[in-house]
Amino acid sequence: MKIIIVLIPLLILLGSSSPANSQIENTQLDWSSLQEAFKTYAEYPSSENAMKIVEILPDSHVAYNGSKQEKEALDFIYNWEQFRMLERQVFSRDRVAVKLAFKLRSIADGGFSEDLDIMLGTLVRIDPKLFLEELSSAKPEVQQLDHLLANEGAIYVDRMDAQCLENQLRIKSLESIKDTSLKKIKYRCIETLNKIYTKYCK
Numbered sequence: 001m002k003i004i005i006v007l008i009p010l011l012i013l014l015g016s017s018s019p020a021n022s023q024i025e026n027t028q029l030d031w032s033s034l035q036e037a038f039k040t041y042a043e044y045p046s047s048e049n050a051m052k053i054v055e056i057l058p059d060s061h062v063a064y065n066g067s068k069q070e071k072e073a074l075d076f077i078y079n080w081e082q083f084r085m086l087e088r089q090v091f092s093r094d095r096v097a098v099k100l101a102f103k104l105r106s107i108a109d110g111g112f113s114e115d116l117d118i119m120l121g122t123l124v125r126i127d128p129k130l131f132l133e134e135l136s137s138a139k140p141e142v143q144q145l146d147h148l149l150a151n152e153g154a155i156y157v158d159r160m161d162a163q164c165l166e167n168q169l170r171i172k173s174l175e176s177i178k179d180t181s182l183k184k185i186k187y188r189c190i191e192t193l194n195k196i197y198t199k200y201c202k
Contacts, residue, residue: 029062029107031069035076042082045089047096054096057103064109077104078112087119093127095134102138118153121170124189128173132182132189145192164201167193 034056041049064070076082086104089097101120108116123131135148149170156163171193174186 029058030056031067031073034107035069035073038073038077038082042085045085045094045097047094050089050094050096050100054100054103057100058106061106074107074112078108078115083115090119090123091126093123093130095130098123098130098134099137102134114147114151117148117151121149121151122153124149124170125173129177129179129182132174132177132179132185135189136182136185145189146196149189149193150196160200164197167197167201171197 034053037049037053037056041053086097086101090101098120101116105113105116120131120135150167152163152166156166171190174190174193177186
């Protein structure tokens with residue numbers, strides 16, 4: 001069963017979080033091996049199994065070719081059971097699972113990409129340091145910070161006050177991080193959230 005996402009008002013105003021506007025490069029990818037690796041991970045979601053998927057995934061967003069293997073792999077990974085298993089590990093603060101969630105953006109588009117944004121954005125209040133560390137090490141194409149930070153998910157639809165509160169709580173969470181090596185990316189995130197708050201919440 002596919003996950004159905006209803007875009008929240010902020011993201012409708014901000015624009016799609018799809019990486020379609022990023023530079024897309026043709027990449028050779030063994031979709032069958034990727035699907036098999038994710039199946040193994042879903043059955044036993046260890047950090048080691050997550051890393052095997054990370055190593056298969058490309059650094060740049062793939063150009064889809066519509067092949068049967070591609071469709072089957074995407075359908076399998078972006079399936080309720082598999083996706084929720086990854087979400088569980090991310091929210092449990094498994095570092096490699098977080099790395100995997102960022103890396104999956106290289107094959108994600110549309111609703112898949114948006115759900116990854118929601119998942120990773122939720123991590124800001126769970127473990128802001130882990131979020132910043134993995135965001136900092138991710139490739140530039142994932143640094144669409146407005147989409148990543150301001151997509152709170154379906155439960156916030158038509159609840160603007162709740163969205164604004166979540167925005168401020170994420171800022172507070174990020175401000176708690178004192179690691180100087182994360183200072184630059186931290187302030188980029190806070191600046192992005194402040195701009196969104198000023199534009200839509202005041």
